[in-house]
Amino acid sequence: MDWKRSRVMENKTKRQLYERIETQMTGRSVRELDLELFCARSLAEKLDISRNLASQYLNELFYEGKLIKIGAHPTCFLARSALENDGFASVYDNAEDLWNQADQLQEKRSVFSDLIGGNGSLHYAIEQCKAAMNYPGSGLAVLLHGPTGSGKSLLAAKLYDYCVQRGLIGSEGRLITVNCAEYSDNPDFFLTSLFGYTKGAYTGAEKDSEGLLALADKGMLFLDEIHSLTPECQEKLFLFMDKGVYHRVGDNQKWLASTVRFVFATTENPDQALLKTLFRRIPIVIQIPALKERPLTEKRELIRYILETEQTKFKMSVRISESAYRLLEQHEFRHNIGELKNDIQVGMAGAYMKAIKNASPTLDLHISDLPSGLVRNPLRNPLMDQGSVSRLLPLGELLPRGGGESRYLLFYQAAMQNYERFQKHELSLDTFLATTTLQLEQYVDFLFFNNENFSSPQEEIVQSLLANINRPLNKKYGMPELSNNEIKILARYFTDLLQNEPISAVELRRRGRSISDFQETLKTVNPKLVSIANEILPLLQTGLNLPLGAFEEITTTLFFLYFNRGYQPAPIPVVIMAHGYSIASGIAELANQLLHQNIFTAIDMPVESHFETITNKLKQYLSEIRNCHEIIVMVDMGSLEGIQKYIDQTADLDIGIINNVTTKLALDVGAMIMEGDSLETILEQAKQRSLPNYVIIKNRVRPKAILTVCSSGIGIAGKIAALVENSFPKKMDLTVIPIAADTLQHRQASGIFDKYNVILILGTLNLKPQGIPFISIEDIINQSDSWALKEKLGMLMNDEELTVFTQNMVRNFSLDNLIDYLTILNPEKIIVYVEEILEQIQKRLEFTLSNNILIGLYLHISCLIERLIIDKRFVYYLNLEKFEAEHADFIAMIREVFGRVCRAYNVVIPTAEIGYLYNYIVQGKSVEKQVECVEESKSELMESVGFTE
Template sequence: MKRIDKIYHQLLDNFRESTINQLLKVQGNSAKEIAQQLQMERSNVSFELNNLVRSKKVIKVKTFPVRYVPVETVEKTFGCKWNTDDMEVEELKQHSGHPKRMRQDISTNPLELMIGAKGSLKKAISQAKAAVFYPPHGLHMLLLGPTGSGKSLFANRIYQFAIYSEILKPGAPFITFNCADYYNNPQLLLSQLFGHKKGSFTGAGDDKVGLVEQADGGILFMDEIHRLPPEGQEMLFYFIDSGTYNRLGETEHKRTSKVLFICATTENPSSALLKTFLRRIPMTIHIPSLEERSLQERVELTTFLLGKEAERIKKNLSVHIDVYNALIHSAKFGNVGQLKSNVQLVCAHGFLNNLDRDDIVELTVRDLPEDIKQDWISSSKNIERSKMISEYVNITTIISPIVEDETTKIDEDLSFNLYHLIEQKVKMLNKEGLSRKDINQYILTDIHLHVRSFFNQRTFQNYNLLKFVEDDVLQITKELKEVAEHELNCKFDRKFIYFLSMHIDSFLKRGKQIDVLNTQETDEIRDTHVKEYQVALIFKDKIEEYFRVVIPEIEVIYLTMLIHSIKSLEENKRVGIVVAAHGNSMANSLVEVATELLGSTPIVAVDMPLAVSPSEIIECLAAKIQEVDEGEGILMLVDMGSLAMLESRLEEKTGVKIKTISNVTTSMVLDAVRKVNYLNLNLHAIYDSVKKDFIELWDKQPAASGKKKALVSICTTGSGTAKKLEEILTTIVNKASDDPIKILTVSSIKLANSIKKIEQEYEIVATVGTKNPKIDAPHVSLEVLIEGEGEKMIQQAITKGHAPINGGLTSPNIIVRELCEDSLKKYLVFLNPYHITEILLEWLQTIQDELGIILNNSVMIKVIVHTAFAFERVIKQNPIAFSDEEEITDELEKVYHLTEQTLIPYEEKLGLNISRDEKMFIASIFAEELQP
C-alpha cells in the first residue's frame, strides 16, 4: 500500500463510527497524531495530508494545530455534500443544527449502496433500473446466478429501489414464493397463487387470498423458478398476458392485479423453463459469482460480513491481514453464502479465545478453522495475495459493528445467537471443573458443526465431507463401516460415515477424551449393548494401529454409544407419519418435498378426491397406517378437522396408537419428519413438540362460538408457582384435545375485572387455582388438582364430557410426574430427576397392584420424593434410621416385605441398595393408606 493510501485509511478508521458531537469535539486528527499512529515522520504525513486535501478526499480544519478529517466522514455524519477543501470550525458547528438539510445530495439509492455497484454489479444494476422504469408498469425480470451469489438480496434491493424511485408506493408488498415447495402439484399451486372461493372444495370454509392478489401493486419474487412445473408456468404466463385471473371455484368473476415478477434460478433457463414462459420475462440479469467479483469487492464483502458479526458480538474486531487473505480465498464454491459461513466460523473461534476481553475480539491465524487454515498454509501465493490485499486493509484492521440503515436492511434470523450460546456453555463447563483447553475443544467442535450445518441447510445438500475431517480419518471410517456391517449383520448408509468420522477426527485433535460418565453408567452401557461394545473394541484396535495412538476405555464406551445411536437411526422403531389431505395430489406433494429435503422416513401420503366416501377413506387410511407402522404409533397430519375425528375408529380398526394434528402445512410435515429422523422421541413427545411449534398458527383460529378458547389459571403466589401451574395445564390440554386452547394466568387480586376482560375475547372452558371467580365455567381448586380429581375435571370440561380425541390422559397422571420432577431437580445432586421419576412411577404402579390400593396424588408425590432421596442418600452414604419407638406391627412387616420385593428390580437397575430402615419408612406410608 502506498504511503498516501495508508495515511488516508488510518484517518478513515479513526473516524469511521464518529457521531456529530464526537466530530465537533475532536474536529479531526493532526499530522503529528497520524504520524505517531503509523510511526512515520510528521513532515511526510503533513505532505500527504495536503495532497489528500487537494484531491478533495480530506478537509483541512483551520484550528491550531491544523486538523484533518475525511470528506466521506463529514458527508456521512452531517448528511450533506461538502465541496470546500478547508473550513472554519464555525462552519462545521452551523451544519450541526441542520444535519439533514442537504440529504438529497448524498445517494441513498438502494442499488447504488450495494457492494460492487460500480464494478461487477454495474451492468446488473443498470438492467434492473431500466426494467423498473420501463413503461407502463416495468419489465418482469429473471435473475441468473449460482447458489449463494445473492439473488434474493438483489431482488429485495430492486424492490427498495422501486419505492425509492416512487415507481411503487411506500409500503407496497414484496412477496416471496419458493417454487420448490409446490413442485409437481398444480392444484395446490393454483390455490397458493390465485386463492380459492369459499366452498370451492371441502374444508374451504373461507375465501382465500392468493399471492397474486397479495402482491397487487408490488413485487412477487419467484425463487427457484426452475422447480415450477410446466402447468404452473402456463398459469403464470396466462396471467402475465391478460392481467386477469379467477380464484379457484370462481367462474364468472374476473379479477385484476398489477404485479411485477422477479424470478430467480441457478439453472440454464433455456433448458429448465418453457420458451413460451421465457418470452414473458424479457429482462435477464446475471448476478456474478464471488470469483467473478474484483479483489476490492471481495475485501469489502468480507469487511461487511465481519461488521455484521461485530454487531452480534457487540464488540470491535481486530482482524489480521492473514485472516482476510484466508477468508477471501476460502470460498471456493458457495459464493457469498459460503464466505458468510466461514466468517461466522472465524468470529466464533475468535470470540471463544477472547472471552476474557471486554473491549475487542482479535482475529488471527490461530482462529481459522482447521480446513481454512490448512488451505492458507499450503498456498504458495500467500505473500503475493497479502501484498494485493494490503492495498485495501492494514496489517491489522479495526472493524466496528455495522448497523444497516432501516430502509435497506434485510431481515435475518436472529433468534439464534451463537455468541450467547458460547458464553453460556463456557459458564456451564467451568462449573463442571473442566480445563480451559478442554472447554475450548468441546465448544469449537460444536461451533464447527453448527455453522456448517446452518450453511448446508440454506445452500448445499452435498457439502464435501473432507471439509470436516482429514482424508485418512475418512478412509479408516469406511473400513470400520464394513466391519460394523459384518459384525452386526446390518447395512448402514452415509450417516454412519458422517457421524463416526466426525467423532474420530474430534478425538484425534482433542488428544484425550474427557470422562463425563461414572463407573455405574459405563458398566450399564457394556451390559446393555454387548454387540456394539464388541464392535467398539475392534474399532479401538484398528484406530490404535492406524494412527499410533492409545484409545482409553472411556473412548470405547463412547464408540459403543455412537454405534448404537447410528444403528438406532437405521433399525430402531420409529414413529410413522401419515399425511392425509383432500384433493388429487396435495398430500403427495407435501410428502415429496419432505423426503427430498430430509431423506427417507416412515411416511406415506393419502390423497382423497372429494368424491370418495367416508368408509373408503377409513379403509385407505387404515391400510396406509399399517404400511408405515413400526410399533411406535402413527402421527397423522391432516388438512381439516373432520379427518381428525376418525382417529378413534382407526385405532380400533388397526390396533395402532394414533395422534392427529389438523391444518397440515409443508412446514409442519418437514418439522415432523425431522423430529422422527433425527430425534429419539416417542409418539407423544413428537406430537407435543410439533403442536407446540405450530401453536401460534392455531391461536389465530377462532372457536366455534366465534371466540378462541382459554383455560384460566388463577394464582396468588410468586411467578415460579404460576409458571409451573401453566406448564402442568398446558400438558393436560395437549393430552386432552387437538383444539387450540390458550392458558391465561391472572392474579386473584382484582379477579372480577380480569375475568370480564378475558370473557370479551375468549370462551373460558374452565378456571383453575386459588380463588373461584364464580362464572359459567367449571372451577378446579389447587387442592383438588393436586389430589388428582382436578385433572379429570379439566379433561371433561375441555371435551364436554366426551372421550378426548387423543385417547385420554396417560397413566401415571401428569400432575404427579410434573411436581415430582420439579421438586427433585432442585435438590438431587447425583441422580437424574427425570430418570428416577420415571423409574419410581413404574415401581409405584407395581406396588399399588400388589397392595390392591389406589393412592391419591399427594401420597404418590410423597412416596416418590422420599424414595428418590433414599437412593440419593445411598450414594452419599448417609441413610436415615427408623425410630426404635415406632411399633412394627404385623401389618407393617407384611407391607415392608412387599416394598422390599418390588424394589429389588429397580435397585438392580440403579446399582443402589436402600437400607432396611429407609424401606421401613416407605412401607409405613403405604401402611397408613391401608388403614380403614
C-alpha cells in the first residue's frame, strides 16, 4: 500500500509540474517568456520539491513528447501544448534558435496559412498580392483573373485580412465588396453608388449620400466582375485612380479625396474586356488557376475541408464511400471549387435525410447521394472495384489538411539515413548510390505525376534561368547539355523548394557533420558534377532569392548523376534533330535510358525557330566534338532533310545523315553502335529497317444512326421511328431508320451498318445484335433502363435534354393511343390541356409521377373530358361523402388545375371522378380496375333496389 501511495504522489507531483509550466506560458508568445522560470531549479522552488526530482520529472515529460528542451544554461523546458504554433522541434541548442524558429512559424501562420494551395498552386499569386499591398502609399491595384468558382473572392478577403494584420489598413479601414454585374444595365446607378450624390442630383435624391469610395476610404474596395461595367463607368473609375479625387454626382464644384486599395476580379480576358486606359492603371494581373489545373493533392484537401465544414454544420460524424470520394477526386468541375462545394452540399442533404430516416448515428455520403449530373454510371468505371462502392472512409482517413510533411523533406530524411548506413558500412558505395537514386526518381515522379496539370509562373522563371546557364556550364566542363526534359525536372525541383518549408536550421545543425561528409563522398564519385552544382546554385540563389544550402547542393549533384548515369563517350555519337519543343529530347532521353549508355544528344527545333538558328547549333556542336572521327545526324522531316548543304565540309569528321527519325530507329542505330558496326553498315541497315509497314483499319467516320424494329413488321417500326424523331428535344446529328425484324435477324442489313454508325436499337423485339445495345420502348416509358439511355445518348444530349426526350416519348406515345380512343375530340388539342394539368398536379403535390402513371392519366383524363361532353357514362364512387370530408384540399386543387379545360369545353368535374383521380395519383391504384369494380358495385346496387335498364 505504501508503494501504491508513493506512486500516486509521484504522478500528482509530475502533473502539477506540467500544469505549472502550462500556466506560466498561457497568453505569452515564446519571445515574451522568461526562460529562467522554466528551468529545474526555479520550478522546484515553486513546487517545493528537490531540484533533482524536478529534473527527473522534466526529462520524463520530455521523452513522453509533452515538453521541448532548450539546451541553454540552465536547461529549460516548455510545454508543447502551450506553444502558439505547431512545427517546433523537440530540442534547441539555445534560446536564439527557438526564437528564430518561432518567428519563422509566425510568419508562416499568416492569414494565408490555412489557404489550401498557399504553398502550392497559389503561392506565386499570394506573393504577388503581398508585394502589391506593401507598395508605398496605398499599394498597387491588383486584378485577379480566373474562371468562375476558382476562389477570387476568397483571395480578395484574405488580402484585406493580410493588410490589417500587417498594419497597412487601420482599424477604421473597411472591406467593401461590389458585384459589378448588378450594374451592367444601369451605369448611372453604379456611378451614384461609387461616388455618392448630393440632394436633388436626381429624382428621389432627398439628401446627400456618401458613395463606396467614401465608405472604403483607408480600406479596400473589391470590384468583382469588373468586365461588366460599361466603358463610361470604366473611364470614370480610371479618372479617380489617376487623380485620387472625385466629385459626388450632382456636384461639380467640391473635390473629395479617398485613399483606397483596389482589388478587381474578372473571368474574362482583361485585354479584351477592359478599357486600355483602365487596364494600364492595374499593374499587377494575377492568374488564379482553375480547379483542373491545380495539383491533385490540393483537390483532395479541398474535398476534405468541405466535408469537415459540413460535418460541423450537421453536428454528426461524416463518412464518405470510397467510390464517392474517387468520383469527386476524378470529376472535372466546370465551375471549379464553387461547383465542387455545391455538389457535396447536395449530397450531404440527401445523406442527412437518410440518416434521420434510419436513425443512424453517422452521416454516410454514398455515390447515389451525389447530383445526377455528376454521376455518370460510376459503377462501370474500371477504377472502382466492387468493394470501393460500399467501403466507408471516416474523414480522418482522407488526406490531412496540409498533406503532412513535404516530399522533399521525406527525400532528405531517406537520403541521410542511406548515407548514415553507408558510413556504418551497412551499405556499399554502389548500393548507397543506387538506393538514393531510386528514391530521387520517386521524388521526381511525385513532382510530375501528382502535379501533371500544374505549371506555375515560378517554374517558367526557373526553367528560363536554367536554360540560359545550360550551355556555358556544360561547355566549360565538357559534359552533354541538359535536355529540355532534364531542365524541366530541375525547374520543378527548385520550384518545389520555393513553395515549401525549408529544412529547419536545427535539423541541419544536428546532421551537419553527416551532410558535410556526404558532400565529400560525392566529390570522390564525380568531382566535375559537384563543381557544376556549385556553380549553378549561387546563380539560382541570386535570381530566385532562394536560400540554397549544403543539402540542396547534394540533391543537385544527385540529379546530375542521375542525368549522366552510365555516361561514357560513344564510339559514334548521334545527334537527333526534330521539330517540336522536346521531341528530339524525348527520343534521345528514352533511347539512352533503354540502352543504358549516353549515345544520343538532342537539338530541339521549336516550330517558330529559324532554320539558320538550328544549323548554327549543329555547327557549334560539331566544332566542340573531341577525339571522334565519325558522327551520325538523325533528322525528322522537311528542311532538316537537306541539312548536309549547310554543314562545314572542312570539318575533320565523317558525317552520316538519316531522315525520318523515330524512337525505334534510334534504338536500332544505338544497338548497332554498341555492337561496333561501321558507319556505312549502320547507315545501310538503318535504310532497310526504316521502311514502314501498314495496316488498314476500315473505320471511317460514319453518320450516327438509331434503328427501330418491331416484331409486327416494318409498318410499326416506322411508327416507332416517327415517335422517336418527334420526341427529340432539338435537331439531332443522327438518323432514325426503321428496319424489319427478319432483315436485322439475318444480317441482311449490312448496307446500313456499312453506311451508318449504329449506336442504338430501339423497339419491341431484342434480336441481340452483336456489339449494339438494345433498349425496348417499354423500358423507356417505364424508365427501367435510364443508364443505357444516358450512356448511348449522353454524347448527343445533356441530362436536361434526356429528361425532355423521355417526357416527349410519354406524351407522343399517349397521343398515338388517344387517336384510337377518342371519337369527337381532337387528340392534338386535348393533349395540350392534359399536359398542363399533369404538370400542375405534380408541381402542387411536389412529387414526380412515373411514366406508366402519366400515360394512364393522359388517356384517362382525355377520355374523361369527352365522356363529360357527351354524357355517355354514369360514375359512382364508394364512400363519396367520406372522401369529400377528408380530402377537401385535394378536391379544390383538382378543380383549380382543371379550370382552363373545363371552361374551354363547358364541363364540370364531378367529385366522384376526382375520387378516382385521387386513388390513381396518390394511392397508385389502376383507374381501369377501379372503374370495373365500381361498375360491378353499381350494377349490384341497382338490382338490389329493383332497377333495371
